[in-house]
Amino acid sequence: MMNDLRMAVLDANLELVRRGLVHDTWGNASGIDRERGLIAIKPSGIAYEVMKPGDMTIVALDSGEAVEGDYRPSSDTPTHLALYRAFKTIGGVVHTHSLYATAWSQANRDLPALGTTHADQFHGAVPCTRKLRPSEIREDYEQNTGRVIVERFRKLDPMQIPAVLAASHGPFAWGATPAEAVVNADVLEHVARLASETLRIAPRAPSMQKALLDKHFFRKHGPSARYGQNRVKNERSPR
Amino acid sequence: MMNDLRMAVLDANLELVRRGLVHDTWGNASGIDRERGLIAIKPSGIAYEVMKPGDMTIVALDSGEAVEGDYRPSSDTPTHLALYRAFKTIGGVVHTHSLYATAWSQANRDLPALGTTHADQFHGAVPCTRKLRPSEIREDYEQNTGRVIVERFRKLDPMQIPAVLAASHGPFAWGATPAEAVVNADVLEHVARLASETLRIAPRAPSMQKALLDKHFFRKHGPSARYGQNRVKNERSPR
Amino acid sequence: MMNDLRMAVLDANLELVRRGLVHDTWGNASGIDRERGLIAIKPSGIAYEVMKPGDMTIVALDSGEAVEGDYRPSSDTPTHLALYRAFKTIGGVVHTHSLYATAWSQANRDLPALGTTHADQFHGAVPCTRKLRPSEIREDYEQNTGRVIVERFRKLDPMQIPAVLAASHGPFAWGATPAEAVVNADVLEHVARLASETLRIAPRAPSMQKALLDKHFFRKHGPSARYGQNRVKNERSPR
Amino acid sequence: MMNDLRMAVLDANLELVRRGLVHDTWGNASGIDRERGLIAIKPSGIAYEVMKPGDMTIVALDSGEAVEGDYRPSSDTPTHLALYRAFKTIGGVVHTHSLYATAWSQANRDLPALGTTHADQFHGAVPCTRKLRPSEIREDYEQNTGRVIVERFRKLDPMQIPAVLAASHGPFAWGATPAEAVVNADVLEHVARLASETLRIAPRAPSMQKALLDKHFFRKHGPSARYGQNRVKNERSPR
Numbered sequence: 001m002m003n004d005l006r007m008a009v010l011d012a013n014l015e016l017v018r019r020g021l022v023h024d025t026w027g028n029a030s031g032i033d034r035e036r037g038l039i040a041i042k043p044s045g046i047a048y049e050v051m052k053p054g055d056m057t058i059v060a061l062d063s064g065e066a067v068e069g070d071y072r073p074s075s076d077t078p079t080h081l082a083l084y085r086a087f088k089t090i091g092g093v094v095h096t097h098s099l100y101a102t103a104w105s106q107a108n109r110d111l112p113a114l115g116t117t118h119a120d121q122f123h124g125a126v127p128c129t130r131k132l133r134p135s136e137i138r139e140d141y142e143q144n145t146g147r148v149i150v151e152r153f154r155k156l157d158p159m160q161i162p163a164v165l166a167a168s169h170g171p172f173a174w175g176a177t178p179a180e181a182v183v184n185a186d187v188l189e190h191v192a193r194l195a196s197e198t199l200r201i202a203p204r205a206p207s208m209q210k211a212l213l214d215k216h217f218f219r220k221h222g223p224s225a226r227y228g229q230n231r232v233k234n235e236r237s238p239r
Numbered sequence: 240m241m242n243d244l245r246m247a248v249l250d251a252n253l254e255l256v257r258r259g260l261v262h263d264t265w266g267n268a269s270g271i272d273r274e275r276g277l278i279a280i281k282p283s284g285i286a287y288e289v290m291k292p293g294d295m296t297i298v299a300l301d302s303g304e305a306v307e308g309d310y311r312p313s314s315d316t317p318t319h320l321a322l323y324r325a326f327k328t329i330g331g332v333v334h335t336h337s338l339y340a341t342a343w344s345q346a347n348r349d350l351p352a353l354g355t356t357h358a359d360q361f362h363g364a365v366p367c368t369r370k371l372r373p374s375e376i377r378e379d380y381e382q383n384t385g386r387v388i389v390e391r392f393r394k395l396d397p398m399q400i401p402a403v404l405a406a407s408h409g410p411f412a413w414g415a416t417p418a419e420a421v422v423n424a425d426v427l428e429h430v431a432r433l434a435s436e437t438l439r440i441a442p443r444a445p446s447m448q449k450a451l452l453d454k455h456f457f458r459k460h461g462p463s464a465r466y467g468q469n470r471v472k473n474e475r476s477p478r
Numbered sequence: 479m480m481n482d483l484r485m486a487v488l489d490a491n492l493e494l495v496r497r498g499l500v501h502d503t504w505g506n507a508s509g510i511d512r513e514r515g516l517i518a519i520k521p522s523g524i525a526y527e528v529m530k531p532g533d534m535t536i537v538a539l540d541s542g543e544a545v546e547g548d549y550r551p552s553s554d555t556p557t558h559l560a561l562y563r564a565f566k567t568i569g570g571v572v573h574t575h576s577l578y579a580t581a582w583s584q585a586n587r588d589l590p591a592l593g594t595t596h597a598d599q600f601h602g603a604v605p606c607t608r609k610l611r612p613s614e615i616r617e618d619y620e621q622n623t624g625r626v627i628v629e630r631f632r633k634l635d636p637m638q639i640p641a642v643l644a645a646s647h648g649p650f651a652w653g654a655t656p657a658e659a660v661v662n663a664d665v666l667e668h669v670a671r672l673a674s675e676t677l678r679i680a681p682r683a684p685s686m687q688k689a690l691l692d693k694h695f696f697r698k699h700g701p702s703a704r705y706g707q708n709r710v711k712n713e714r715s716p717r
Numbered sequence: 718m719m720n721d722l723r724m725a726v727l728d729a730n731l732e733l734v735r736r737g738l739v740h741d742t743w744g745n746a747s748g749i750d751r752e753r754g755l756i757a758i759k760p761s762g763i764a765y766e767v768m769k770p771g772d773m774t775i776v777a778l779d780s781g782e783a784v785e786g787d788y789r790p791s792s793d794t795p796t797h798l799a800l801y802r803a804f805k806t807i808g809g810v811v812h813t814h815s816l817y818a819t820a821w822s823q824a825n826r827d828l829p830a831l832g833t834t835h836a837d838q839f840h841g842a843v844p845c846t847r848k849l850r851p852s853e854i855r856e857d858y859e860q861n862t863g864r865v866i867v868e869r870f871r872k873l874d875p876m877q878i879p880a881v882l883a884a885s886h887g888p889f890a891w892g893a894t895p896a897e898a899v900v901n902a903d904v905l906e907h908v909a910r911l912a913s914e915t916l917r918i919a920p921r922a923p924s925m926q927k928a929l930l931d932k933h934f935f936r937k938h939g940p941s942a943r944y945g946q947n948r949v950k951n952e953r954s955p956r
Contacts, residue, residue, distance in 0.1 A: 023668055024661075024664075024665075026595070026598075075697065097594075097595045099668075099671065099672060099675065100675060102593065102595060102672055103672055103675035103676045103678075103679060104679060105593065106592040106593040106672065106673075106676040106683060106686075107676050107679040107680035107683050108680070108683070109679060109680060114345040114407070115341065115344065115345040115407045115408060115409070116336075116407060116408045116409065117265070117336045117341060117409065120265075131687065132687075132690065134687065134688075134689040137687070137689040137690050137693050138689060138693070141693055168592070168593045168594065168686045168687070168690060169593055169594045170593070170594065170595065183263075186263075187263075190262055193338065194338060194341055194342055194345065195345075196675065196678060196679060197338065197339060197342035197435065198342045198345040198346050199679070200342075200435060200439065200678065201342060201343060201346040201348060201435060201438070202346035202347070202348060205345060205346050205347070208345075208407045209370065209371075209373065209376070209407070210373075211373040211376040211377060212371065212376050212407060215376050215377070215380055219314070353823040353885070354819065354822065354823040354885045354886055354887070355814075355885060355886045355887065356743070356814050356819060356887065359743075422741075425741075426741075429740055429816075432816065433816060433819055433820055433823065434823075436816065436817060436820035436913065437820045437823040437824050439820075439913060439917065440820060440821060440824040440826060440913060440916070441824035441825070441826060444823060444824050444825070447823075447885045448848065448849075448851065448854070448885070449851075450851040450854040450855060451849065451854050451885060454854050454855070454858055458792070501907055502900075502903075502904075504834070504837075553936070575833075575834045577907075577910065577911060577914065578914060580832065580834060580911055581911055581914035581915045581917075581918060582918060583832065584831040584832040584911065584912075584915040584922060584925075585915050585918040585919035585922050586919070586922070587918060587919060609926065610926075610929065612926065612927075612928040615926070615928040615929050615932050616928060616932070619932055646831070646832045646833060646925045646926070646929055647832055647833045648832070648833065648834065674914065674917060674918060677918070678917065
């Protein structure tokens with residue numbers, strides 16, 4: 001049971017490596033089976049080269065308990081669970097320490113929407129969370145990391161802005177599937193670098209116009225999307 | 240019919256990938272058969288790995304209608320058409336979101352000519368367009384993208400400056416052939432990075448001297464060019 | 479005798495190259511056999527492609543004399559020896575001129591702890607030594623390089639901060655084994671780059687909170703570590 | 718005749734590509750046979766993939782005339798000749814548009830000696846030439862490029878600082894052989910990047926101490942060098 005999800009989650013973890021988003025083993029991906037209320041997630045501390053679908057750990061969405069698998073789940077599991085509980089439509093979550101997105105996290109800055117590359121994937125700035133309070137760090141740290149993300153999205157639509165910067169830490173991204181979460185993490189890294197390079201040329205470069213943001217986001221996402229060959233949203237974003 | 244052009248256009252699209260100018264599928268190349276009044280352009284949302292010459296879409300220059308091919312053309316097709324209509328001597332157009340050229344586009348700055356690397360390919364600054372007005376974004380967005388490029392070149396020679404930065408968006412480049420357009424997009428990316436690195440060392444570095452700009456541009460381009468082995472302009476710029 | 483150590487040291491030297499930490503031949507790694515009081519270190523000026531375990535030079539910890547091997551030891555040997563003598567629990571030392579860590583060394587700045595990527599490996603800023611005095615450069619230069627490192631660690635625990643920036647020079651890193659020293663040199667390079675990118679976005683970004691630094695460092699290191707599958711500290715840091 | 722030199726020059730040209738110092742065909746290397754008064758240099762506009770030793774052009778040092786070979790020599794030949802005439806002990810010259818060294822050239826700044834990586838190869842700042850006057854650009858441009866380099870070295874030893882930055886243009890490097898010139902061009906690019914990264918961290922970082930500059934340069938170069946296995950200066954710098 002859950003074999004398709006295990007394979008999708010394994011593939012998402014390996015794709016993070018292939019896309020250069022993970023240095024050493026610093027990343028993890030998960031996926032959810034909403035009907036069964038179970039997630040599959042990368043085990044803690046297993047080398048990518050030898051990881052098999054059966055090594056993915058199965059964790060219950062409600063209790064947070066590991067229910068299947070030989071290995072302990074990633075230590076970031078409570079953060080993944082918090083996101084699945086709050087964002088009902090997401091099917092996959094990834095966490096990386098990719099270079100530029102992490103730099104923006106360490107700078108504790110929202111990543112501004114400066115151009116159409118950003119707008120094709122994110123409908124506005126990618127927000128940075130507040131810093132955790134010392135008490136939130138000492139107890140239930142990983143859950144609280146999820147909690148401040150959810151708090152930050154109180155007025156935001158997680159399907160229109162499928163990523164966040166955890167302050168002093170690094171990015172989390174999500175999507176309808178684990179594979180889509182990987183694409184969002186990848187585009188996030190790319191637009192984070194692009195924003196850094198833009199601000200070095202023009203430190204006061206303003207955010208892009210709202211009309212242009214809407215045009216690019218909605219021609220690829222939502223009911224009036226008109227990209228690709230059959231109005232089905234592809235995982236590989238067509239242009 | 241048009242098989243040679245289809246193959247040249249496919250090859251230009253693949254060369255964009257090989258040269259690292261395209262992240263994911265964010266780029267497109269086209270070519271024109273001026274006699275027939277037809278262009279061949281990359282289809283929207285087809286993976287590079289499986290793209291065949293026959294997948295290129297054929298579009299009529301005058302009507303903008305797709306006249307041959309199984310797939311819808313790139314959504315940027317109206318911009319390509321606008322350039323072919325206004326710049327009568329060009330034979331190929333490419334659009335990318337290459338990192339540094341896009342950063343300059345997002346900074347809404349002309350890319351200054353700071354040295355001979357730039358002058359060997361571009362006879363002056365590579366201009367940035369004005370921003371589109373909200374009404375120009377909402378209606379006929381892609382055509383208007385082409386329109387502001389043409390507007391920006393009113394006093395410029397598109398064969399002497401074969402590229403432009405679309406504000407808040409990214410670069411377009413062109414040339415006598417699709418292959419030459421790719422080379423121009425590649426050199427543009429390189430000199431954009433070079434300019435960024437120069438201005439970090441010396442933020443007020445002035446543009447290069449006019450005499451040096453002329454010397455380098457005209458020893459490679461135009462009637463008195465004296466590069467390579469037989470005074471024929473090669474696509475791979477000899478030095 | 480010492481064959482295992484020679485092989486571990488050779489492997490550490492080659493791993494520096496594989497991880498891209500060494501340009502040309504600018505790096506060296508060593509390991510120690512504490513029982514015998516002998517270190518194995520890369521010979522000076524031998525190409526990586528042809529280096530064999532038997533080419534490693536064996537040097538006595540107390541006298542600093544080469545006692546085995548066909549080649550003269552790395553010219554940085556006296557610095558390695560000074561570190562082994564002062565830091566009793568380390569088993570491997572590496573020196574590189576990796577780009578970003580060297581830039582921080584040339585800037586004569588401590589590398590601040592700006593986020594969890596740093597905190598997972600280093601329990602605080604990675605310190606920069608003072609500059610050597612002219613007399614310390616002219617006589618016993620390499621020993622004095624070791625001496626100012628040891629001086630800089632008077633109030634620091636070398637197992638909690640397993641690396642240093644030698645002013646105007648470059649990084650040294652160490653660990654329980656040569657392989658662990660390589661990992662620390664690699665993470666140092668990564669967090670040095672990350673800090674540079676962070677400060678370009680937010681030049682006054684403050685160091686991370688003490689509670690977060692402690693949380694991340696101690697969940698991976700020390701008696702209460704709870705990472706990986708069996709609470710054994712892996713060389714490849716699990717997340 | 719001159720076959721060994723042709724092969725050494727071809728190899729130097731290909732090594733520029735292998736080391737990533739050349740974008741497209743923007744670079745050239747030459748070597749000299751002092752006894753015969755002849756240089757071998759890359760032909761203009763021949764693709765690297767098909768270049769053979771016999772394609773190198775032979776040019777007379779005194780007259781500057783091509784005396785052998787099927788192809789026209791690189792357009793930068795007069796600059797190479799000016800360097801061979803003025804610097805009597807050099808045996809090879811290379812010119813590149815490598816990214817960081819070119820950025821310093823475009824910034825019209827001397828590249829300061831900020832640390833031991835620099836000092837291991839260059840005994841002080843790598844100087845930038847003055848800009849050419851318009852009249853010097855219009856007539857005999859390539860010769861004048863050589864002339865201002867020689868002018869800049871009036872008080873400098875070209876064997877202690879085997880490279881220069883041509884203002885608004887890019888780097889030239891030289892050495893006892895074509896292969897050594899390539900190494901110097903490679904190290905120049907590396908220390909140019911390192912200096913850029915250093916100054917971004919500490920914009921007022923001062924040059925390194927004279928004592929440290931001397932120590933590092935002279936332990937690798939000159940009569941008291943004590944690197945490598947037999948006090949012979951290797952082309953691959955041992956550490």
